[in-house]
Amino acid sequence: MTTKISRRGILAASVAATAAAALPRIVGKSFAAGTSGDPIVIGHQCELTGWDAATGFWRNKAATGLCDWLNANGGIAGRPIKLVTVDTKSDVDAGVNQLRNLLLEEEVDFVLGSEISSIAIASNKIANENKRLYLTMSSSEATTSKDNAVPYQFRLTTNSAATAAGAARKYVESVGSRWVTFFADIKWGQSERDWWAKGVAASGGEVGNAIALPVDAPDLLPFVMQIDRNADGIFIPVLNALQAIQLLRNSGYDQKIVLAGQSFSLFDYRELGEFGDGVFGIETAPVALNDMNSPDMANIYKALGIDENGVESASGKVVGSSMLLGIAQSLGFLKANVEQSGWKTKADTAALIKHAESVPSYSKGPLFPLGDVTMRAQDHQAFMDIYLLQMQAGALVKYGVAPKDITIYDADVDLTQG
Amino acid sequence: MIDWQTLSFQIVNGVVWAMFLGLIALGLNAIFGLLGLLNMAHGAVYAVGAVIAWYTVSQLDSFWPALVIAPLFAAAVSVPVYRFILRPTIGKDMMVGLVATSGLLFIISDLLLATFGGSPRLVPPPVSGAVGILGFYYPTYRLVAAAMAVAVLATFWAFLRLTAIGLWIRCVAQSPTLAMASGVPVERVYLVIVVLSAALAALAGVLIAPMTMVSHQMGLAVLGPAFIVVVVGGLGNLAGAVAAAVIMGVARGVLSVFLPPTYAEVGAIVMFLPLLLIRPNGIFGGRA
Numbered sequence: 001m002t003t004k005i006s007r008r009g010i011l012a013a014s015v016a017a018t019a020a021a022a023l024p025r026i027v028g029k030s031f032a033a034g035t036s037g038d039p040i041v042i043g044h045q046c047e048l049t050g051w052d053a054a055t056g057f058w059r060n061k062a063a064t065g066l067c068d069w070l071n072a073n074g075g076i077a078g079r080p081i082k083l084v085t086v087d088t089k090s091d092v093d094a095g096v097n098q099l100r101n102l103l104l105e106e107e108v109d110f111v112l113g114s115e116i117s118s119i120a121i122a123s124n125k126i127a128n129e130n131k132r133l134y135l136t137m138s139s140s141e142a143t144t145s146k147d148n149a150v151p152y153q154f155r156l157t158t159n160s161a162a163t164a165a166g167a168a169r170k171y172v173e174s175v176g177s178r179w180v181t182f183f184a185d186i187k188w189g190q191s192e193r194d195w196w197a198k199g200v201a202a203s204g205g206e207v208g209n210a211i212a213l214p215v216d217a218p219d220l221l222p223f224v225m226q227i228d229r230n231a232d233g234i235f236i237p238v239l240n241a242l243q244a245i246q247l248l249r250n251s252g253y254d255q256k257i258v259l260a261g262q263s264f265s266l267f268d269y270r271e272l273g274e275f276g277d278g279v280f281g282i283e284t285a286p287v288a289l290n291d292m293n294s295p296d297m298a299n300i301y302k303a304l305g306i307d308e309n310g311v312e313s314a315s316g317k318v319v320g321s322s323m324l325l326g327i328a329q330s331l332g333f334l335k336a337n338v339e340q341s342g343w344k345t346k347a348d349t350a351a352l353i354k355h356a357e358s359v360p361s362y363s364k365g366p367l368f369p370l371g372d373v374t375m376r377a378q379d380h381q382a383f384m385d386i387y388l389l390q391m392q393a394g395a396l397v398k399y400g401v402a403p404k405d406i407t408i409y410d411a412d413v414d415l416t417q418g
Numbered sequence: 419m420i421d422w423q424t425l426s427f428q429i430v431n432g433v434v435w436a437m438f439l440g441l442i443a444l445g446l447n448a449i450f451g452l453l454g455l456l457n458m459a460h461g462a463v464y465a466v467g468a469v470i471a472w473y474t475v476s477q478l479d480s481f482w483p484a485l486v487i488a489p490l491f492a493a494a495v496s497v498p499v500y501r502f503i504l505r506p507t508i509g510k511d512m513m514v515g516l517v518a519t520s521g522l523l524f525i526i527s528d529l530l531l532a533t534f535g536g537s538p539r540l541v542p543p544p545v546s547g548a549v550g551i552l553g554f555y556y557p558t559y560r561l562v563a564a565a566m567a568v569a570v571l572a573t574f575w576a577f578l579r580l581t582a583i584g585l586w587i588r589c590v591a592q593s594p595t596l597a598m599a600s601g602v603p604v605e606r607v608y609l610v611i612v613v614l615s616a617a618l619a620a621l622a623g624v625l626i627a628p629m630t631m632v633s634h635q636m637g638l639a640v641l642g643p644a645f646i647v648v649v650v651g652g653l654g655n656l657a658g659a660v661a662a663a664v665i666m667g668v669a670r671g672v673l674s675v676f677l678p679p680t681y682a683e684v685g686a687i688v689m690f691l692p693l694l695l696i697r698p699n700g701i702f703g704g705r706a
Contacts, residue, residue: 049528051635053536185680214680216639218630221557222431222671223679225424242540243631250543250557267537275540317537 035075039082040338042067042331043108045099045123047115050090051239055115055265058320059137060085061312062327063112065304066367070331077339088114095119096126103130109346112330113137113153115323117187121148128152133349135330137323139163139261140188141195144379149413151353154380156333156373157326158284160191160237161409163261166386166402167282168199175256175280176232177205182223183260184238185212192237192260195409213238220247231255242267249275256280264389265320269396276391280399283387285321285370291387291398296369300328310396318396325370329382332367333375356380357416374404378411421675426552428671434560436667437567440660441622442640443647444574445615447659450648451591452611453508455515459499461637461644462526463492463616467623468632469530472539481544484624485566492620493613500612508608523637530634538633563625570621571660574614578656583610650690652700661701666690 044063047056067083075081084106088095095114102108103126110133114120117140124143127134128150135154136143141161144153172179179200183189189212197207211226220240224247227234234253237260238244245257258280264287269276287310289298298308301319306312310319333356341348341355357377364371374383383404390399442464449457467488474484503522507515545562548555578584589597590607598604623636630636647666651658669689674682693701 049531049536051633053531053634054538057536185678212678212680214683217679217683218626218636218639219431219435221560221629222428222674225427225554240538240631242538246540246542250546251548252555268539271537271540273540273542315535317535 034073035071035078035080037079039080040076040110041082041084041106041108042334043099043102043106043111044083044085045088045095045102045111045114045119046085047090048085048087050088052090052116052266054267055262055320055323056088056090057317058265058323059112059115059327061304062300062324063331066300066328066331069303070335076335077343084108088116088119090116092116092118092122096122099123099126103127103132108132109349110334111135112327115139117143117191121187124148124150124153131349132346133334133353135333137326137330138188140191142187142191144381145412149379149415151380151415152349154333154356154375154382156329156382157322158261158384158386158407159381160188160261161195162381162383162407163282163386164192164195164199165202165409166404166407167258167261167388168196168205169203169406170388170400170402171233171256171258171280172200172203172205175258178228178230178232179205179207179235180227180231180233180255181207181210181235182227182238182244183210183212183236184215186215189213189215189237189260192235196235196237196260207235215239220244221251224248224251224253227253229253229255233258236260237263239266242271245272245279246275258282261386262320262322264396265323268318269391270318270394272391273394277393279391281389281396283322283389284384285325286387286389286398287319287321287396292370294369296364296366299366300324300369325384328367328369329362329373329384332362332365333382335367336362371404374408376408376411377416378414380415381411383408423553425672425675427554427556428675429668430551430556431560432667432669432671433664434564434667436660436663436665437564437571438622438626439640439643439647439667440571440663441567441618441625443644443651443659443663444571444656445618446644447648447651447653447656448587448611449615450653451655452587452594453504453515453608454512455504455507455519456512456645457504457615458516458519458641459522459526460519460615460619461639461641462523462530463496463619463637464623464626464640465530465632465634465637466492466526467620468541468627468630468636469534469623469634470620471624471627472534472541472632475541481541481628484627485621488620488624489617492616496613496616497609499616500609504612505608527634527637534634536634538631541627541632543628557629559628563629567622567625570618574618575656583607587611646687646690650693650701652697652702655700655702658700658702662690665701 046060067081086098113134113136115137117138120136120138120143124134139159141159181193183193193210213223233256235258261282264281289308306319337352337356341352343352362368362373385404386402388400446460470488471484507518543559545559547558586602586607589602647662651662670686673685
């Protein structure tokens with residue numbers, strides 16, 4: 001007997017197999033352990049593709065893994081969580097369109113926002129108009145200051161002002177007082193440049209010159225050559241830090257290099273090889289577990305398939321630990337405030353915000369794994385310890401910690417006044 | 419007060435970089451000149467070349483084999499791409515080709531994202547050291563790579579001028595109908611130019627890889643300048659594209675001595691506007 005295999009048959013079998021494979025996952029999400037009622041829908045405006053896909057990879061992984069973990073551990077206020085992730089393509093237009101999709105089509109309750117400052121600045125006002133809470137992941141201080149500060153936005157990660165305030169003193173002390181800034185000519189880079197200059201000046205140092213870099217310049221050499229060779233240190237808030245460091249070292253610049261906040265999430269530090277030796281960074285979380293002393297972070301690493309050295313087992317990639325922490329703390333903020341304010345529907349979000357403004361800090365725990373986090377009600381900005389990292393002998397290790405109290409800068413708005 | 423050393427550096431670097439831009443624009447221009455296609459996927463092929471350079475260095479611990487592997491790979495893949503994607507668009511509205519090659523660009527970029535990942539990578543320069551020129555030191559590898567690019571450009575020019583296929587290519591560029599009536603195998607000419615164009619883009623990617631950061635998106639950044647030099651040089655005009663690349667590279671560098679770099683980028687493009695008014699058919703006019 002022969003069996004005739006048609007293309008239609010193969011197609012039907014493939015569809016059935018795919019559906020069968022997907023079923024346990026769908027069922028598992030619908031009946032998450034210990035949860036009941038309608039799901040709380042969290043939208044995630046994430047950079048899955050485009051130039052910022054490297055950091056988006058870790059935010060997506062963290063959001064997916066931590067929402068699964070929450071569902072397996074009682075959800076939020078006993079309700080399951082449904083995560084809807086959209087791809088901004090690292091592009092402002094696409095990012096804003098996808099946010100509208102989340103708000104209007106998916107009708108999400110809360111949004112984990114974009115990491116790209118231009119997308120975040122364009123998005124937070126739209127979320128505000130739609131009275132949906134937007135937890136920005138952008139680290140540009142400008143995202144939460146002056147006209148960009150809106151009531152429906154909170155930031156549970158650090159920003160350029162806080163990292164400069166926390167790190168500049170330490171680096172001026174250990175590197176020297178004369179600095180040069182080599183910055184990406186975009187909102188984030190300009191914000192880093194300005195706050196670093198303030199931080200260095202406040203520490204008794206001086207930023208001699210600041211060299212702007214067009215964001216998509218394929219060749220950095222003409223700009224690298226303008227850097228003052230007499231400077232003690234070079235502060236680098238650029239997207240192509242890998243190339244900048246290689247060119248600096250190849251061009252004979254042996255100054256100490258400090259990468260701007262969360263830059264080590266943009267690339268795998270091992271790629272730097274010998275060029276990276278001695279390079280400093282400013283992050284909200286170290287990479288290796290033995291630099292953290294945090295069983296909660298160890299649990300997160302384990303849940304996400306990351307080993308104790310910060311390497312994901314499946315892909316071999318080094319974790320963007322600051323990205324994980326930003327997502328974890330954002331979810332921790334949501335869980336705490338939904339449960340404490342009695343939030344039930346979108347209509348309760350204004351009350352949730354009022355409640356959140358009355359909560360001065362969040363204690364160390366599963367979703368705040370590296371320590372207590374202070375929340376400033378005036379501009380909805382969180383403050384946490386900042387980790388100063390350094391590449392030593394091929395590894396990225398903890399060099400020091402700037403306690404959260406010294407990262408606090410003056411707020412220029414007061415959202416609590418209505 | 420003009421800093422002559424910086425100015426000299428910017429001119430030398432502008433000329434060097436222009437050789438690579440010329441190499442990229444060459445294929446883009448050739449495909450437009452013959453097939454009438456604005457090939458948006460050209461930048462993605464350049465990115466593939468750079469990615470192959472990274473894999474070659476990480477797997478074989480040597481950069482040089484990539485100079486052969488990447489062009490061969492791109493050339494081999496370009497054959498089915500021509501047969502199934504580019505060929506059906508020939509002779510149709512330009513938008514059809516634009517949409518088809520844009521789709522190809524996204525497919526290649528996302529394939530690179532899926533395989534190579536979103537994190538950028540570094541390819542160390544295979545030739546270290548610097549050479550003293552006009553009072554400044556210039557990386558030796560850049561000069562070596564620029565010399566190789568010039569050699570390839572010259573070889574391509576000789577290929578067009580001195581071989582039978584080159585003659586056929588020039589015939590088809592002038593008039594496909596007349597060429598076909600004269601017995602020129604137009605289909606084969608199209609295929610040859612697509613294969614060569616892909617190989618050149620991949621080669622440019624390999625040569626540039628040690629000077630920049632290798633990422634799945636790097637093809638997009640180069641596409642804009644490449645199109646500009648193709649338009650200014652004259653659509654279909656190969657020598658014009660190379661000349662426009664040199665003008666653009668030098669202008670960008672020189673202007674950045676006097677202006678902030680972002681304004682220098684804008685200035686270099688604005689500088690081309692009067693050129694487009696005076697020479698609307700390209701720097702050397704008409705088609706090659």
